Amino acid sequence: MARPNRDPEHLAVLQDYYARHRLIPSYSTLSTLLGFRAKTAAARLVGRLEVAGYLKRTPDRRLAPTPRFFERPRAIAPVRAGMPEAAIDAPADMESLDALLVRRPSITFLMTIKGDSMIDVGLMPGDTVVCERRQLAEVGDIVVALLADELTVKTLIRENGRFALKPENKAGDYPVLRPDAMQIIAVVTGSFRSYRR
Amino acid sequence: MARPNRDPEHLAVLQDYYARHRLIPSYSTLSTLLGFRAKTAAARLVGRLEVAGYLKRTPDRRLAPTPRFFERPRAIAPVRAGMPEAAIDAPADMESLDALLVRRPSITFLMTIKGDSMIDVGLMPGDTVVCERRQLAEVGDIVVALLADELTVKTLIRENGRFALKPENKAGDYPVLRPDAMQIIAVVTGSFRSYRR
DNA sequence: TTGATTAGTGTACGTTCGTACACTAAAATG
DNA sequence: CATTTTAGTGTACGAACGTACACTAATCAA
Known part of the structure; x- marks a missing residue:
C-alpha cells in the first residue's frame, strides 16, 4: 500500500x-x-x-x-526455550513507580508497618504502606486509624452495624478492635518493600 | 518580614x-x-x-x-496526643518511591507473582516484584531463576555444597527445587502492590 | 508499470506562551 | 506605627508553538 x-x-x-x-x-x-x-x-x-x-x-x-x-513489557512466564532475554526485554526506561502507586500526591504519605498483625494480607514488619489521607473509607479497606495516640493499620469491617478494626493474622490471635472512639486517618492504597541490604 | x-x-x-x-x-x-x-x-x-x-x-x-x-512524607508513629496531623505533615523525611525501589533502571524489570509459593515472605499472588538482572546472587537472596522454560521466584539456598531454590510457604508444602541445571536471571530487590480498585 | 496510499517536506500565519517591568498588597520586625 | 520584604497585579511585546496547505517521496498491489 x-x-x-x-x-x-x-x-x-x-x-x-x-x-x-x-x-x-x-x-x-x-x-x-x-x-x-x-x-x-x-x-x-x-x-x-x-x-x-x-x-x-x-x-x-x-x-x-x-x-x-x-506500558512496558513485563517479564512473562512461561518463557520460550532458551529465550529469557526476549521475555524480559529489560526496559531502559521504566514507568515511574510513583505513577503506579501515587494518584493524589498532596494527600499521600508513607508509613512503616510495625508488628505482624497484618501478615495474612502480606504486610510484613518493616513494609512501607502508601496512604491517602481521608476520613471516608469503605468496609474492606485497609485503613490507618488513630487509637490511643497510636497510628494503627487494620482492615475496616462492620460488625452488628458498628465499625471495627480487624487484624489479619490468624496464627497471631490478635483481637478485633472495637474502640468507642476511632478516627480514620487514611486509607492504604498500596504497599512496598525493599530487599536491599 | x-x-x-x-x-x-x-x-x-x-x-x-x-x-x-x-x-x-x-x-x-x-x-x-x-x-x-x-x-x-x-x-x-x-x-x-x-x-x-x-x-x-x-x-x-x-x-x-x-x-x-x-517525594512523599513518611509518617511517624507513635503520635503525640491528639496531634496526628503533626506526625504526618511535619515528617522526618521525604522519599521518592522510584529512588527507594529502582537503583539501576537499565537492568531493572518488573514481574508479577503467580501462585502462593512465596507467601511466607509476604509475596502474594498478583504482587509485582522489582528485579535486577544479574547472574551473581548470594545465598538468602530471593532470585528469579529459569527452570524448564519457566521463570520462577524463589529463595536461593545452599544444601550440601549445592545451590537450591526454596519456596517460602510452610502450609503449602512446596518442595525445595534441586535442578541439575539452573540459571539465575535476576535478583529480587523489592516488591509492591496496589490496593486500588 | 501504474495507481493508490501514506510518510515526510517546505512555507506561511495566527495564537499562545514566556518574560519584562512598573506597580500594589499584605504581613513581620523593630 | 513605620519599614522592609515578598506575593501577587496589569500590561505589553517578541519568540516559539501549533496548524494549515500544497507538494514530494516511498512503498505495495494490481
Missing part, C-alpha cells in the same frame, strides 16, 4: 525522551529528535499516536501521555 | 495536576488552577520552585519536574 510505518520506532524515541525529561517535547524538538526536517511530520506522527491511544490532550490542548504510553 | 508563603500549598495543587495529566501546565493554566489573576504570579512561583529544587528546565527551556517533585 504505502510507506513503511516507523511509528513504533519513533514512539520508542519519544518514550526515552519522556523518561529522561518527564515531558512531551514540542513538535520542533521532536522533529530534531527523530531527524525530521519539517515539524509537520512530528505533528502528523503525534496525531497518529493520539489515535493509537498513546497520547492525549489536556483540557488546554497540550500534549500528555496516556497510561498506554507507559 | 513579608507575606505568608503559600508555596507548599500551591506546590501540592501542581503535584495533583501533574499526577492527573503527567504534564506541567503553562503559566496561564497554572494561574487559573491556583486562582491567580496574573500569570506573572505563576511564573514567579515556578521560579521559586526551581530554586527549591522541585522543577527544572529541559535543554529547550521547558519546565519539567525533578525527583524531589515526587
Whole structure:
C-alpha cells in the first residue's frame, strides 16, 4: 500500500525522551529528535499516536501521555526455550513507580508497618504502606486509624452495624478492635518493600 | 518580614495536576488552577520552585519536574496526643518511591507473582516484584531463576555444597527445587502492590 | 508499470506562551 | 506605627508553538 510505518520506532524515541525529561517535547524538538526536517511530520506522527491511544490532550490542548504510553513489557512466564532475554526485554526506561502507586500526591504519605498483625494480607514488619489521607473509607479497606495516640493499620469491617478494626493474622490471635472512639486517618492504597541490604 | 508563603500549598495543587495529566501546565493554566489573576504570579512561583529544587528546565527551556517533585512524607508513629496531623505533615523525611525501589533502571524489570509459593515472605499472588538482572546472587537472596522454560521466584539456598531454590510457604508444602541445571536471571530487590480498585 | 496510499517536506500565519517591568498588597520586625 | 520584604497585579511585546496547505517521496498491489 504505502510507506513503511516507523511509528513504533519513533514512539520508542519519544518514550526515552519522556523518561529522561518527564515531558512531551514540542513538535520542533521532536522533529530534531527523530531527524525530521519539517515539524509537520512530528505533528502528523503525534496525531497518529493520539489515535493509537498513546497520547492525549489536556483540557488546554497540550500534549500528555496516556497510561498506554507507559506500558512496558513485563517479564512473562512461561518463557520460550532458551529465550529469557526476549521475555524480559529489560526496559531502559521504566514507568515511574510513583505513577503506579501515587494518584493524589498532596494527600499521600508513607508509613512503616510495625508488628505482624497484618501478615495474612502480606504486610510484613518493616513494609512501607502508601496512604491517602481521608476520613471516608469503605468496609474492606485497609485503613490507618488513630487509637490511643497510636497510628494503627487494620482492615475496616462492620460488625452488628458498628465499625471495627480487624487484624489479619490468624496464627497471631490478635483481637478485633472495637474502640468507642476511632478516627480514620487514611486509607492504604498500596504497599512496598525493599530487599536491599 | 513579608507575606505568608503559600508555596507548599500551591506546590501540592501542581503535584495533583501533574499526577492527573503527567504534564506541567503553562503559566496561564497554572494561574487559573491556583486562582491567580496574573500569570506573572505563576511564573514567579515556578521560579521559586526551581530554586527549591522541585522543577527544572529541559535543554529547550521547558519546565519539567525533578525527583524531589515526587517525594512523599513518611509518617511517624507513635503520635503525640491528639496531634496526628503533626506526625504526618511535619515528617522526618521525604522519599521518592522510584529512588527507594529502582537503583539501576537499565537492568531493572518488573514481574508479577503467580501462585502462593512465596507467601511466607509476604509475596502474594498478583504482587509485582522489582528485579535486577544479574547472574551473581548470594545465598538468602530471593532470585528469579529459569527452570524448564519457566521463570520462577524463589529463595536461593545452599544444601550440601549445592545451590537450591526454596519456596517460602510452610502450609503449602512446596518442595525445595534441586535442578541439575539452573540459571539465575535476576535478583529480587523489592516488591509492591496496589490496593486500588 | 501504474495507481493508490501514506510518510515526510517546505512555507506561511495566527495564537499562545514566556518574560519584562512598573506597580500594589499584605504581613513581620523593630 | 513605620519599614522592609515578598506575593501577587496589569500590561505589553517578541519568540516559539501549533496548524494549515500544497507538494514530494516511498512503498505495495494490481
